[in-house]
Amino acid sequence: MAKTDDAEVLEVADHQVRITSPDRVVFPERGETKLDLARYYLAVERPLMAAMGGRPVLLQRFPGGAGGPSFFQKRVAPTKADPWLTTTRVSTPNGTTADALVAVDLAHVLWAVNMGCLGFHVWPHTAADPEHADELRMDLDPSPGVTFPMIQEAAAETRALFEELGIVSRPKTTGNRGIHVYARLQPRWDSYQVRAAGVAMARELERRRPDLITAAWWKEERGSRVFVDYNQNAPHKTVFGAWSVRANAHAQVSTPFAWDELASIEPRELTIATVPARVAATGDPWADAGADPQSIEPLLAMHERDMADGLMDAPWPPVYPKMPNEPPRVAPSRAKKVP
Known part of the structure; x- marks a missing residue:
């Protein structure tokens, strides 16, 4: 230097x-x-x-x-x-x-x-x-009234569902109040297919824990539940990167961690000042991600099942063109009432 x-x-x-x-x-x-x-x-x-x-x-x-x-x-x-x-x-x-x-x-x-x-x-x-999108990214987003212990519980549910489907997942803090759960994928699917897998994942989590987790796109329908933001997998979407430093007062780092740390992880303690020593002491918990790419076939099968059962696609963000099989892109409270 x-x-x-x-x-x-x-x-x-x-x-x-x-x-x-x-x-x-x-x-x-x-x-x-x-x-x-x-x-x-x-x-x-x-x-x-x-x-x-x-x-x-x-x-x-x-x-x-x-x-x-x-x-x-x-x-x-x-x-x-x-x-x-x-x-x-x-x-x-x-x-x-x-x-x-x-x-x-x-x-x-x-x-x-x-x-x-x-x-x-x-x-x-x-x-x-x-x-080919080679990462599935499940964003566990705190709605108003959601505590970090609720986010941790939702992350445990997310891991359990991934494991049940035979998919290896890895968590990181977002650098704010949430948790991201990633699965590194085989380079076989485009972002539309990976988003479909994310939609299926979010809906299944909501079915299993409707008291804790929601896949509702419209904020008015979420309540004080953890929102699983499936649209973070939409084409051309970016997600705040692992090991990146947030521009908040605490200089928090979006920090990968091991699943056995989930109950004890404290996001505000993971900062620009503390994370280097953590890495030096314990290494990279995602070190083997690239050597172990996963398949989303089980989630795509789940998505096909949902479509066969009559579900429409989940809503897309407003910046995207209207998509096939998408429900009306309007909040339920503003939708016109059918006589």
């Missing part, structure tokens, strides 16, 4: 990455700086790259640091200063395309950190194989 005028130059992955204004405080309530954030990612390089290496990433940039205004940046272009930047073509639900940054190595991550990125939102496919 070399220092120039108001910049630190890091030698990373055979590239020189400038961290300008390294002493700028990024987390004002804690005091960590831009360079501290870069050092965090250096400390978790191996598990970070195992989780998102080779994938397109959407950058959430906070020019003034955590707590300030932010914007999402999808389009990235190499410059004369950084000609080595790698990008790939991605699409939005309406068909607009952009060249997004690919997390080829840690140099690309630190380049984004220097640009004020405080959150990496990761595509469910690699740049090398954009036609």
